[in-house]
Amino acid sequence: LLQLYSPLSFFGFIYREIKQAMVDMERMFELLGQDREVADRPDARPLRVAGGQVEFRDVRFGYDARRPILKGVSFTIPAGKTVAVVGTSGAGKSTIARLLFRFYDADGGAILVDGQDVRDVAQASLRAAIGVVPQDTVLFNDTIRYNIGYGRPEAGDEEIEAAARLAHIHDLIMAMPDGYRTLVGERGLKLSGGEKQRVAIARTLLKNPAIFLFDEATSALDTHTEREIQANLREVSQGRSTLIIAHRLSTVADADEIIVLAEGRIVERGRHADLLAQDGVYASMWARQQERAPAVPAD
Numbered sequence: 694l695l696q697l698y699s700p701l702s703f704f705g706f707i708y709r710e711i712k713q714a715m716v717d718m719e720r721m722f723e724l725l726g727q728d729r730e731v732a733d734r735p736d737a738r739p740l741r742v743a744g745g746q747v748e749f750r751d752v753r754f755g756y757d758a759r760r761p762i763l764k765g766v767s768f769t770i771p772a773g774k775t776v777a778v779v780g781t782s783g784a785g786k787s788t789i790a791r792l793l794f795r796f797y798d799a800d801g802g803a804i805l806v807d808g809q810d811v812r813d814v815a816q817a818s819l820r821a822a823i824g825v826v827p828q829d830t831v832l833f834n835d836t837i838r839y840n841i842g843y844g845r846p847e848a849g850d851e852e853i854e855a856a857a858r859l860a861h862i863h864d865l866i867m868a869m870p871d872g873y874r875t876l877v878g879e880r881g882l883k884l885s886g887g888e889k890q891r892v893a894i895a896r897t898l899l900k901n902p903a904i905f906l907f908d909e910a911t912s913a914l915d916t917h918t919e920r921e922i923q924a925n926l927r928e929v930s931q932g933r934s935t936l937i938i939a940h941r942l943s944t945v946a947d948a949d950e951i952i953v954l955a956e957g958r959i960v961e962r963g964r965h966a967d968l969l970a971q972d973g974v975y976a977s978m979w980a981r982q983q984e985r986a987p988a989v990p991a992d
């Protein structure tokens with residue numbers, strides 16, 4: 694009986710594990726807003742990454758043809774530089790991130806990575822070149838080690854630990870009785886929003902992508918966490934083309950270019966100091982934010 698029972702219970706275990714993994718993947722795609730309609734062209738080639746320059750060339754897009762969201766957006770992130778997108782809620786900031794990751798295809802214009810149209814390259818190769826820290830990081834019901842390493846399953850313990858240190862989450866992990874074997878997620882340790890984002894940053898560091906996409910969490914973080922995230926952000930963006938979708942202006946002050954989006958168009962662009970001097974939309978957004986909360990210094 695034991696002989697008969699064991700394999701069955703083993704398969705039961707495997708079945709539950711697979712089912713859980715599928716549920717996790719589905720949830721992740723749901724949260725990322727994955728559109729399954731975008732498909733590779735039959736002749737799609739792998740993306741050839743050469744520095745990670747990103748170009749949006751007169752990009753037009755609407756989720757619904759009757760309601761355009763982006764009405765001709767052009768900007769370039771030179772290899773290794775940082776561009777931040779700011780604007781009122783609903784202006785289309787996160788839409789820009791979704792188009793770069795090719796969850797949707799643009800209706801007009803083009804998005805190029807190192808000169809290659811994202812529609813012409815294999816999706817898997819495009820996504821492998823982009824490290825994303827989303828607004829809400831999904832954690833798997835597994836160990837913290839698995840959660841950091843899953844972007845690169847072959848990563849060794851030392852690499853995982855190095856990434857966790859850079860993301861300033863190693864000490865927190867070591868303070869837990871089971872260390873890197875601590876279970877997180879719904880059935881395990883619950884991490885705060887800032888801690889989850891640091892796990893996502895560690896994942897990204899491990900993946901070592903040429904392009905880094907940071908979709909800042911909308912929720913307000915306390916000053917200490919905000920400062921830590923900013924420090925992490927600087928480390929991750931070092932030497933990578935970085936796109937920051939910003940909800941709080943404190944994260945964008947260091948960017949090489951800030952783009953102000955309003956009603957689907959770029960209404961202002963430049964560096965922080967230039968935009969303040971222009972005394973336009975950005976300057977008034979900055980003034981409003983200063984009133985609400987004391988600024989977090991850029992360094």
Ligand code: ATP
Pocket residue numbers: 726756757762780781782783784785786787788789911940
């Ligand atoms: P926020 O600062 O509030 O996150 P945002 O500037 O990032 O806003 P987007 O998320 O890009 O804004 O959304 C732009 C517009 O597109 C919004 O009006 C939104 O309602 C709409 N929108 C976003 N996602 C979808 C979708 N999947 N289907 C239809 N409309 C959508």
